Amino acid sequence: MYKLVLRLDVGSRAEDFTLKDFNGNAVSLGSLIGRGIVFLTFYRGGFDKESVRYLRALADNHERLKDLGVEVVAVTPELPEKARGTAESLSLPFTVLCDPELTATKQYDVYDPSMEWCWPAGFVIGEDGAVQYVYRGVSPPNTPPVPYLMKKFEQMRSPPEEAAGRAAAR
Template structure:
C-alpha cells in the first residue's frame, strides 16, 4: 500500500508549531479570531472554482516584463499561485515547494506563475531570496486577484499586530488599503478553463504541490 506524502503540509505545521511557541497567547487569539471571521464571511464561496473560465490578464514580472496568461496558455496548462507577500513565511514555504517540483511541472508541459499585490521590487526580492525560476508577478491594487474573487481587507485588529512583527504591508503594496488575496492555487487548461482550484481563508493552509502536479499530469495525458 502506498502512502501519500504531504511534504508542504508537514513544513507548514512545523512552522506553525514553532510560531505558537514564540508568540504571546493574546496575539495568537487575535489572529485566530480574525481567521474565524474571514472564514465566516463566506469569501471562499465567491472565489472562482473548477469549471469557471479564468479571466485573462497581463501583469509585470519582477524585472518589469509583461506576462500575459493567454500567451502562456498557447504553450500548455498554467498553474497560478496567489500569495500574500514576501513577508508571509507560509507563502515562502509554498513558493519553495513549487520551485522544488518545477522540473516536473515543466516536463508535463505546464507553466507556473506566482502573483502577489506587492510592488515589483518585492517580487524581485522574493525571486532572488528563494532562487525561484518561475515568473513572480505584481498585481498592484489586487486588480487580478479581485477578478478571481480572492480579495479581502486585513482585519483592523491585525494591522498594528503585523506592524509589531515588522510587516509593513502599505510600503510593500504601495497603498494603505491593507487589501490582500486569499492564498489560492489554480490549474488552468489551454481552453482557459479552471481544472483545479484551492482557496482558503486560513492562510496557514495551502495547496499541496504534489496534488497540483497530479492534475497537470492528467491534463498532459
C-alpha cells in the same frame, strides 16, 4: 443562510489580465493559455513564512512541472522590489507578477477585504482556457498541496485510456 458566489470556479473560462513582473515586463495570462497547463497561484508575499515554504516547494518541483507541460505563474500584491527580493532569494525559476493595485486578486476572488491583501490560492487552467481546479485559502498555510497538484497535472497529461485504467484500478 448565505451562499458564497464565486465568479471563477471549476468549469469557468479563465479571465485574462495583464500584470508586470518585478522587472517591469508586462505579461498577460491570455498569452500563456493554449501553450500548456497554467498553474496560477496567488501568494501573500515574502514576509509570510508559509508563502515562502510554498514557493520553495513549487521551485523544488519545477523540473517535473516543466516535464508535465505546466507553466507556473505566481502573483503577489507586493511591490516589484519586494517580489524581486523574494524571487532572487529563493531562486524562483518561474514567472512572478506584481499586483499592487489588487486587480487580478479581485478578479480571481482571492481578495481579503479585512487585510486589503490576497488570500493564498491556486488555479489550474487547462490548455483550452477552462479552469480545471481551484483552491482558495482563507489564511496561511492554506495553500494547494503540491503533492496533490502534481497528481492532478499527471492526470491531465495522461492519455484518456491510461487515466481510465488508473481510476478502474482504485
